[in-house]
Amino acid sequence: MATILHKIKAYLYDNVLTKDNPNDFTARTASERSLNVQQICQSAANRGGADISASAMEHATELFLKEMAYQLCDGYSINTGYFTANTTIRGVFDSPSETFNKDKHSIIFQFNQGEKLRAEIPNIEVNILGIAESSAVILQVMDVKSGSVNDLLTPGRNLKIVGSKIKVTGDDASVGVYFVDATTQERTKVEQSDIVTNNPSEVMVVIPELAAGTYTIEVLTQYSGSQSLKEPRTATLDKQLTVA
Structure with missing residues (x-):
């Protein structure tokens, strides 16, 4: 049996994304706030989750993210274990000779959860707080x-x-x-x-x-x-x- 290490609170909202059941609901996490790199590094240092200072961890993280972005822009796929990322081209090409056109096509970066992050899911307890106001x-x-x-x-x-x-x-x-x-x-x-x-x-x-x-x-x-x-x-x- 998994040990519960984390707790998430969520409210239920009318599910307007599906039309088959007018009486169903979707859960939305009651997130307190959004954390940036600095705040995450400070939290790791405070709770003992890092063996270096928060500032050193923040500096190393920013260097890693900058290099990751550089490699993504060169078309490489990324797998950190916690998430995967890749570069995707959107839009239709009407012939084999058609070239990339920024007015018609677009580039996006897609991120998905990795194996290490998925492994944490059993450790999370979800507390449904009821139907949202x-x-x-x-x-x-x-x-x-x-x-x-x-x-x-x-x-x-x-x-x-x-x-x-x-x-x-x-x-x-x-x-x-x-x-x-x-x-x-x-x-x-x-x-x-x-x-x-x-x-x-x-x-x-x-x-x-x-x-x-x-x-x-x-x-x-x-x-x-x-x-x-x-x-x-x-x-x-x-x-x-x-x-x-």
Whole structure:
């Protein structure tokens, strides 16, 4: 019997990703926060998970990640044991002589769990906290140009946002879809005319001309399903998105 070393808390949400059962739910991890390299190294040093200082571990990790990215850009596949990574070309080539076209094709990096990480799964206990409070939630986004889910953003192209109670509606001036720069916290609001589809479980927008960087996405809405809310509520995707 596996020893429980870790605990994950999760809430249940209406499953809008499948249509066959209107009464089923999907679990979403109640993540407290996102950890960066520095925080992970500091945690390892504090709990005895590293035999070097946090700063030395952080420096070595950054060197490793930089070199890994370099090798991925040369087309090599990566297998760390904890995750695998490879470079993938998206898009259709209409003839054997067609060359790569950045307006038609795209490059993405795909990461998947490795054997060492999978081996930790039996050591995790999942505590379902019940049905989440009836509020707006973003479950996933898809960059239509690249087909990337919860990862890439292609400025000027469509982004499909799937969730619950995310219809963009209300009289408050703050209502809308926002891309928030993860570094500067600058907020870029999607023009109303660039909201292509606007339904309770799916919103499609044209991605603004964002600079290269990392972003979070927010939907502010007064939609509740019955009557308009007095104050907007915010749905935020718990993953960061990248403009290359």
